[in-house]
């Protein structure tokens with residue numbers, strides 16, 4: 001792999017005490033090209049604009065998939081990636097569904113490890129802070145016909161990250177718009193999934209909600225996920241989450257929470273969850289907690305769920321008793337190498353490895 005380092009690091013420009021998600025990018029980026037059926041030209045170079053044709057397929061037909069993952073530091077400034085193999089597998093599930101090429105493991109992992117090693121000073125040190133890493137694959141063929149591209153570019157960039165939401169969220173159960181449909185691409189991290197959610201999310205924001213709680217597209221009676229989060233409900237002393245299907249992105253944070261909860265002896269259920277059950281639970285006081293989880297947000301409580309213009313507040317539970325707080329701490333402790341890695345989730349990146 002060719003490595004071209006920047007002559008002028010921008011690291012002094014960043015205020016690690018005031019990080020705004022996605023506003024500043026680390027010094028370098030990784031690039032690899034897929035041309036005529038072969039991966040070539042893998043390299044790390046200074047972060048900057050790329051030159052591709054205005055008629056590249058990515059701009060017109062949305063052939064683009066991405067991932068989101070994080071690197072953390074421990075107290076000794078050792079660096080750890082969290083479950084990177086899961087992101088490697090998922091980007092390929094996404095790329096196959098979007099008729100894009102399979103990204104070989106050596107390209108994904110070597111590019112990732114080398115890039116984060118070179119830009120390790122960009123990883124914030126405080127608890128809960130991290131370097132958010134964005135691998136993505138785009139179609140670069142400059143031909144306007146509506147068919148899969150021949151050429152692609154796989155890239156990785158990264159941005160220092162702090163707590164994503166600084167408050168509990170007000171959530172609206174969506175009954176008109178849909179994020180995904182059976183047989184579609186909801187289970188992938190296709191860029192278009194995000195574009196199509198912006199309009200209904202803006203409408204919900206204007207009504208005073210932070211995020212939408214998506215429901216199934218045919219009946220709007222089954223809970224799916226929320227914004228860029230999978231969702232959990234502490235309902236009748238069980239931790240319930242919608243079972244991943246082809247409408248739902250199977251989250252790595254969600255999977256990790258399920259493992260941690262099971263290990264703690266909490267009863268967990270992955271199953272179909274109806275809107276009715278949630279509303280009944282809220283009315284009867286049987287739904288004690290609700291939260292979203294994802295790489296960017298980690299775990300974030302919901303404080304209100306709205307359905308058909310009725311706003312239901314979640315009961316107030318002391319911080320000591322909150323399942324969400326306990327699980328978030330367990331997860332972050334593992335991510336920051338503060339507790340034993342019982343599940344083998346951390347990948348340490350030694351300096352100059």
Ligand code: PLP
Nearest residue numbers: 228229230249251252253294295
């Ligand atoms: N659902 C959607 C739509 C997302 O964008 C994300 C974020 O990546 C998640 C769920 C959570 O997935 P993960 O925990 O792997 O980040």
Ligand code: COI
Nearest residue numbers: 068069228294295296297
């Ligand atoms: C993630 O949590 O990795 C996401 O994809 C969120 C991002 C769209 C901001």
